[in-house]
Amino acid sequence: MTTTCDLELSVEQxxxxxxxxxALTLRAPDGADxxxxxxxxxxxxxxxxxLIRTYSLCGDPADRRTWRIAVLNEPAGRGGSAHVHRELAPGTKVTARGPRNHFPLHPAPRYRFVAGGIGITPLLPMLAAAESVGAEWTLLYGGRTRQSMAYADELxxxxxxxxxxxxPHDETGLLDLPAALADPDPDTRVYCCGPTPLLDAVTAxxxxNWPPGTLHLERFQPLEQETPLDSFELELARSTRTLTxxxxxxxLEAVRSAGVEVLYSCTEGTCGTCETDVxxxxxxxxxxxxxxxxxxxxxxxxxCVSRCKGTRLVLDL
Incomplete structure (x- = not known):
């Protein structure tokens, strides 16, 4: 089960x-690591x-004094990005949790990176890491327009x-995935982050074409679920309680309604904050x-999203 503590940080930039x-640069008010x-x-x-939201770290892991994230303002979203753009200015205090990593860069001699829009953020430190060890790599980076593509000129x-x-889509159309993912190779890792249509196309x-185990994805949106939901019994081992x-x-809702506090963030199954031992x-x-x-x-x-295939589930809560 994931455990972490709250960190009170200040927006530096x-x-x-x-x-x-x-783009936000965060640091501890006292300058601590x-x-x-x-x-x-x-x-x-x-x-x-x-209102708890998850953002990829896109700075330099060697810099222990600051964390850097970049947040896309999504007017049709659930309010997190709008809050960040509206409220987080230099000097603002904000509580952070983590870091945690469900999208690690595995060692490989070669990489193919594919990013869509704000999906470039987790790939930025991956590119630097691949470069630092002399690995071969390529990046295909798409977005709506050139002006909307963060870090494009810097890269x-x-x-x-x-x-x-x-x-950019308005200049080149859809990404040429067959070209980017040509020459399947068991020693090449493919990393992709971006909107659901891009991830689905890369997966397909x-x-x-590629060997199993060579694709690594990070999704911002939950998967659509069509399986009907049933009731089941939930036993909380450490709390000695049984819920329906x-x-x-x-x-997550059942546990919190019972007064058991657990960490959570996205409530959509995309961040890993609420991971719990079964x-x-x-x-x-x-x-x-x-x-x-x-x-x-x-x-x-x-x-936050997963359920039980049978009639009873026991969790370490």
């Missing part, structure tokens, strides 16, 4: 770096008691245009965080 994208992290990690920002200036293709192309989870509530029973995994191999062990589950 807030800069609009692309259309609708605000922040927890270490690796490429692919993210943090939770507790914007209000009921080209740093690494040169040879390995990076910047592909990869599944048809009804079809119209999640495990002591008995078989979870119905509905998250986008765990790999197929991790799901098969049934050792943990994301209680």
């Amino acid at each position: 807030a800069e609009l770096i692309a259309d609708g994208v605000l 922040l927890p270490a992290w690796d490429p692919g990690a993210h943090i939770d920002l507790v914007l209000t008691p009921d 080209t200036a740093r690494y040169g245009p040879g390995r990076i293709r910047i592909a 192309h990869h599944t048809a 989870v009804t079809p119209d509530q999640s495990v 002591l008995d029973g078989v979870p119905d995994h509905r998250d986008t965080v765990l790999t197929d191999a991790e799901r098969a062990t049934n050792e943990t589950m994301m209680i």
